[in-house]
Amino acid sequence: MIMSMEDRVEILAIDVPVVTPNTSCEEVYHLFQEDPDLLAVTVLQDGQPIGLAHRTDLTLALAERFGYALYARKPISMLITETPLIVDASNSIDFLSNMLAYDATHALQKGFIICRGSEYIGVGTAISLLQASIERTRRRAEELQKAKTIAIQANKSKSAFLANMNHELRTPLNAIIGFTEMIQKEAYGPIPQKEYQEYIDIVNSSGNHLLNVINAILDMSKIEAGKMEMREQECDIFELVQQVARMMSSAAGKKNISLDLDLRENLPDLCCDPTMIRQVLLNLISNAVKFSPEDTVVSLSVRVMDCGTLEVSVRDQGVGISRENIEAVLRPFYQVDGDLNRAQEGTGLGLSIVKAYLELHQARLDIESELGQGTSVSVTFPVARVICASEGCCGIEAAAFAE
Missing domain, CATH: 3.30.565.10 (Histidine kinase-like ATPase, C-terminal domain)
Structure with missing residues (x-):
């Protein structure tokens, strides 16, 4: 099954600032101050993600007594999450959701890094996952509504077809059955050839079989439509x-x-x-x-x-x-x-x-x-x-x- 772009982890990637392991904690703190919606900063070394610097963790560390004096000019590598969850962009959102729910619950709070193979793409968060889930739900609701509309139209077409079949097929079939029964009884004289008698029997039997098939289909249609009435x-x-x-x-x-x-x-x-x-x-x-x-x-x-x-x-x-x-x-x-x-x-x-x-x-x-x-x-x-x-x-x- 081929996944659409909307179903892949790739759409969760947020373009956040990237720093090196030697960037000072003070510089990273200023990045958070400048963007109130920024939750994490990626730390790259030689183009490869080695950790995430989290807004809450860094703010708490610097707010402690002597924290600013102790960490402000130190490299951010001292305060990063060194083992962040790294997810391949080609995975499905459903796969990621199960992983976050059961195997990597910490990533819901800390965030996770999204890569395409060895290429860094961005950071995913619980918020980006929630936004994508809401969008997917809205999109699927629209698809279901379209499917429902198509099904209703198809059901109307089926009902019209069955109504037409009821008249166009049953009427001539009843005539075939009626006339063949009359010939079987030899109402207007004997049938000279025995082979003809056999053929008439086959036509009558086939007509009755076809009528039974039509009646069964019509009955099933009424049952499915909830229109079958009981006479108790x-x-x-x-x-x-x-x-x-x-x-x-x-x-x-x-x-x-x-x-x-x-x-x-x-x-x-x-x-x-x-x-x-x-x-x-x-x-x-x-x-x-x-x-x-x-x-x-x-x-x-x-x-x-x-x-x-x-x-x-x-x-x-x-x-x-x-x-x-x-x-x-x-x-x-x-x-x-x-x-x-x-x-x-x-x-x-x-x-x-x-x-x-x-x-x-x-x-x-x-x-x-x-x-x-x-x-x-x-x-x-x-x-x-x-x-x-x-x-x-x-x-x-x-x-x-x-x-």
């Missing part, structure tokens, strides 16, 4: 799970995968947005089926825990996820690299949407998996969303779910 109501979780199982039975059947449902009797209702929770269950079971080999089992269980929460678990015997990738798969558009994954269609939005929907419900998502050992995904709804027969859910304040 009392939901029969038993019936909802059975609906999802029926919807996924065809996809599971194509791979001879059994859907094993473990549903306890007298399950309580759930206060939720049924459309969102249905989509959560569809995504979880779809992933389990998609990444499981043929002739395996996908299990789904619903139970009320001892603490009163409701847990929905989906387990498969699929390829699994490595531990280091478990958090990553929840990020939008992330897809774990692997031969089976590359063979599957998808945007990488499924689990990120699941996570976002569950966060709106104050529910927790837990994933346990190992490569080659399958995956277990658990969704835990808080007690406040679990409805007993004598309770209702509509009208419960959102704050109740945050406990």
Whole structure:
């Protein structure tokens, strides 16, 4: 990474008077008297810095009893700091700040010498460091404000693009899907060539896939913009799970995968947005089926825990996820690299949407998996969303779910 000039120690260098080791203390004292802002004077010998004469130290020495008579005509080398901190000008200000804070705190009071290689440049002080830090903070604040403005404009452009895509893509896609379904049903007569029937099936399947992709992108956009609205109501979780199982039975059947449902009797209702929770269950079971080999089992269980929460678990015997990738798969558009994954269609939005929907419900998502050992995904709804027969859910304040 290339540092800008504003980030280098070089900008801290102050051009202060330079004296030799033989310059008298009286002469140096007069230099301080002439410039009230001067804090230190550099002592050079043969062009190389050998110490700093400090205003406070020299003034105190001369102010002592007999101090002026004792030191005034003596060389300044008697009263200098012989081991000052010398910093290379190419170092970063952040590096210097850490050094002054932890390894060379004395230099904050005494100052430090700045060189470029063996060439003397000037003196740095706590004041020059503070001034540079303030300037850098101001500059970075301006850069952040510019970046924020650009981001806002980009977000507006994205929203406009998505709104346009919503109309320009979904409208013709719905027409394609509708007409291909009508042809599949042979509403106006049989299809003479079997190959055409296969082609129509492919067009319909591709159209539905593309529509699902567009819907996922639009949903993710609404979630990121904080515009996803919930329509909460009392939901029969038993019936909802059975609906999802029926919807996924065809996809599971194509791979001879059994859907094993473990549903306890007298399950309580759930206060939720049924459309969102249905989509959560569809995504979880779809992933389990998609990444499981043929002739395996996908299990789904619903139970009320001892603490009163409701847990929905989906387990498969699929390829699994490595531990280091478990958090990553929840990020939008992330897809774990692997031969089976590359063979599957998808945007990488499924689990990120699941996570976002569950966060709106104050529910927790837990994933346990190992490569080659399958995956277990658990969704835990808080007690406040679990409805007993004598309770209702509509009208419960959102704050109740945050406990």
